[in-house]
Amino acid sequence: HVQLVESGGGSVQAGGSLRLFCRASGYSYSSTCLAWFRQAPGKEREGVAAIDPRGTTSYRDSVKGRFNISRDNTKNTLYLQMSSLRPEDTAMYYCAAAKTASSLPYLDEKRYDYWGQGTQVTVS
Secondary structure (H helix, E strand, O other): OOEEEEEOOEEEOOOOOEEEEEEEEOOOHHHOOEEEEEEOOOOOOEEEEEEOOOOOEEEOHHHOOOEEEEEEHHHOEEEEEEOOOOHHHOEEEEEEEOOOOOOOOOOOHHHOOEEOOOEEEEEO
C-alpha cells in the first residue's frame, strides 16, 4: 500500500520561508519522477516543481528563483524549500509520485499516480 505523507506547511508572513516534506511508504522513490502541486480555493490544481531520478528539475515560472525541490532517495523523502513567499503562494500543497516513466511534461498531473493528502501553506 503506497502512502505519501506531507508535512511542514503552516502560516507565514510574506517574505518568509517554509520547507515542505513528503515521506513515502510502500514505495521506492529512487526510480521515478516526483513533484509538488498546489491548489488554492476556487482554482485548479497546478504543478509547482518536479524532479526526475537524475535530479533534473522543472519549476513553474512564478516560483523560479524562490522555490527549490530536492529528494533524498535513501530516506524516501521529497522536499520543497520555499523562500520569499507571497500571498499568492497560499494553497494546499500536494506531493505526487509517478509509477513509471512518461513522456508527459513534468508538471502535468496526469504523469503522476500517487498523491499525498496535502499540507496547507498560508502566506499573509
